[in-house]
Amino acid sequence: MILAPWRTPLARALHRNRSLPHSRYAQLATVDPQGCPHNRSIVFRGFPADTNTLEFITDQRSEKVSQIYQNPWGELCWYFPHTREQFRLAGELQIIDNSSTESPTQTARQHRWQSLSDTSRQQFTWPHPGHPRTGDLTTDVPDPTTPPDSFCLLWLHPQRVDHLELRGTPQNRYCYQQDKNQTWTVQEINP
Amino acid sequence: MILAPWRTPLARALHRNRSLPHSRYAQLATVDPQGCPHNRSIVFRGFPADTNTLEFITDQRSEKVSQIYQNPWGELCWYFPHTREQFRLAGELQIIDNSSTESPTQTARQHRWQSLSDTSRQQFTWPHPGHPRTGDLTTDVPDPTTPPDSFCLLWLHPQRVDHLELRGTPQNRYCYQQDKNQTWTVQEINP
Numbered sequence: 001m002i003l004a005p006w007r008t009p010l011a012r013a014l015h016r017n018r019s020l021p022h023s024r025y026a027q028l029a030t031v032d033p034q035g036c037p038h039n040r041s042i043v044f045r046g047f048p049a050d051t052n053t054l055e056f057i058t059d060q061r062s063e064k065v066s067q068i069y070q071n072p073w074g075e076l077c078w079y080f081p082h083t084r085e086q087f088r089l090a091g092e093l094q095i096i097d098n099s100s101t102e103s104p105t106q107t108a109r110q111h112r113w114q115s116l117s118d119t120s121r122q123q124f125t126w127p128h129p130g131h132p133r134t135g136d137l138t139t140d141v142p143d144p145t146t147p148p149d150s151f152c153l154l155w156l157h158p159q160r161v162d163h164l165e166l167r168g169t170p171q172n173r174y175c176y177q178q179d180k181n182q183t184w185t186v187q188e189i190n191p
Numbered sequence: 192m193i194l195a196p197w198r199t200p201l202a203r204a205l206h207r208n209r210s211l212p213h214s215r216y217a218q219l220a221t222v223d224p225q226g227c228p229h230n231r232s233i234v235f236r237g238f239p240a241d242t243n244t245l246e247f248i249t250d251q252r253s254e255k256v257s258q259i260y261q262n263p264w265g266e267l268c269w270y271f272p273h274t275r276e277q278f279r280l281a282g283e284l285q286i287i288d289n290s291s292t293e294s295p296t297q298t299a300r301q302h303r304w305q306s307l308s309d310t311s312r313q314q315f316t317w318p319h320p321g322h323p324r325t326g327d328l329t330t331d332v333p334d335p336t337t338p339p340d341s342f343c344l345l346w347l348h349p350q351r352v353d354h355l356e357l358r359g360t361p362q363n364r365y366c367y368q369q370d371k372n373q374t375w376t377v378q379e380i381n382p
Contacts, residue, residue, distance in 0.1 A: 022272040029220035029230035029266075037228045039220035039268035041277055075220075077230035081213040086232055119360065126361070126381060133379040137361040169310065170317070170328040188324045190317060 004052040005184050006161040006176045010087055017082045026078035028056075028156075030067040030093070038067060044078075048108055048155070054089065056154040057112060060097050062129050065152060068093045076156055088162040096153035105153070113147035124150045164191060195243040196375050197352040197367045201278055208271045217269035219247075219347075221258040221284070229258060235269075239299055239346070245280065247345040248303060251288050253320050256343060259284045267347055279353040287344035296344070304338035315341045355382060 017023035024044045029037055045055045054076070058065060068074070075090040096105045113121070118141050125148060126137045142148055161176040171191035178184050208214035215235045220228055236246045245267070249256060259265070266281040287296045304312070309332050316339060317328045333339055352367040362382035369375050 020272070022270070025270060027218035027220075027230060027268045027270070029218075029228035031222055031226060031228045035222060035226055035262070036264050036281070037220035037222045037266050038279075038281075039218060039230060039266040040279060041268060041270045071226070073227050075228050075230040077218045077232060079213070079216060079218070079232045081211070088229075088231060090227070090229075123382075129381050130366075131381050133364075133381050137381070170330075173324075175321075190320050190322050190324050190328070191314075 001050040001052070004158070004161075004176070004178075005186055006087070006089075006158070006163060007047075007052060009085075009163055009174075013080045013083055013085050013087070017080045020081060023080055023082070026076050028064070029075045029077070030064050031071050031073070032063075032067050033070050038064065040064065042076075042154070045112065052158065054156040054158070055108075055112070056156070057116075058095075058152050058154045059124055059129055060095075060150050060152045064154075065095055065097075068095055068154075074156060084166040086162075086164045086166070088164075089156060089158040090160045091156055091158040094155040094157065096155065098147070098149045098151075109147060109151070109153050110145075112153055113151055114145060118144070124148050192241040192243070195349070195352075195367070195369075196377055197278070197280075197349070197354060198238075198243060200276075200354055200365075204271045204274055204276050204278070208273045211272060214271055214273070217267050219255070220266045220268070221255050222262050222264070223254075223258050224261050229255065231255065233267075233345070236303065243349065245347040245349070246299075246303070247347070248307075249286075249343050249345045250315055250320055251286075251341050251343045255345075256286055256288075259286055259345075265347065275357040277353075277355045277357070279355075280347060280349040281351045282347055282349040285346040285348065287346065289338070289340045289342075300338060300342070300344050301336075303344055304342055305336060309335070315339050 025041045027039055028042050029039045042056045072092045074093045078087045096109050121142050125140055125142050159178045163174045165172040173189050173191040175189050176186050216232045218230055219233050220230045233247045239246055263283045265284045269278045287300050312333050316331055316333050350369045354365045356363040364380050364382040366380050367377050
């Protein structure tokens with residue numbers, strides 16, 4: 001696997017902003033079947049080995065999962081406060097749910113589940129997200145080895161990355177684009 | 192004008208996060224004519240007097256403006272790091288450009304332009320955003336009284352607001368919805 005050229009500036013931004021826990025939060029836009037955009041914060045969990053793919057976790061019952069099943073295109077907007085940089089990563093989204101039969105993805109799903117804290121794992125046993133709240137949320141501690149059906153990985157495979165550096169005048173902005181042969185090119189563009 | 196019920200928790204979040212300059216940055220999702228989502232950070236500029244409308248500024252030449260002309264629906268995702276809260280505000284977007292003839296909106300556009308710093312104003316005289324960078328960006332200081340054609344206001348008129356409080360276990364989440372009579376209701380929902 002060849003490291004995509006936007007990986008180095010993104011790794012630098014993650015490193016320089018590492019003192020801020022919320023620098024690992026980014027906002028993911030998807031589209032529903034009516035053509036309306038939706039947008040929410042998600043937590044970056046790393047790059048699966050030997051890929052340029054960004055990993056997140058999600059509840060299968062959440063609205064974004066049904067949106068992605070129907071339209072897998074998304075754009076992630078990621079702002080780094082310390083260094084005043086923005087990355088916009090657009091590409092296909094992939095849900096790894098309990099029906100994913102390919103064994104490396106199932107293994108990745110299982111490993112990610114096992115790496116979570118009990119508190120994070122508990123959220124996947126709560127009542128249906130977004131439904132009216134009728135009582136206490138369950139606080140059962142789920143099995144730490146086997147993920148429940150609600151637990152999914154969410155993978156973003158970027159095809160276009162827009163990197164804006166707000167610090168300094170004038171600002172700098174770069175557009176990374178993947179062509180049909182999976183080759184990345186970069187161009188400096190006006191901010 | 193009746194203050195929408197989500198205004199109080201949003202005002203509280205803005206106040207409690209006021210030490211962080213980037214707490215006024217939020218991410219706006221729009222959809223292009225091909226049905227793909229786009230997402231970028233924008234800076235909240237306040238509520239125009241006697242409205243529940245959120246104000247931002249934008250360059251008319253930016254891609255989001257042409258997307259909004261064709262599909263005015265958007266969702267803003269706003270995360271507050273200190274208090275660990277997220278607001279998702281969905282609704283219609285309105286562009287106030289130089290062709291807007293209604294005088295209160297033109298006056299608002301002029302006043303906002305006059306309130307900006309020279310550095311902010313200069314960005315509206317830079318070469319076309321997103322085009323390949325060919326040379327130095329112009330550094331002319333534009334007329335501080337009359338906005339150039341590129342300067343637009345961007346107004347978001349929310350119709351649905353989702354407020355998630357991540358602090359504490361379990362988390363709290365509220366959904367505010369506007370009905371056809373412009374009346375707001377609120378419901379507690381599962382996080």
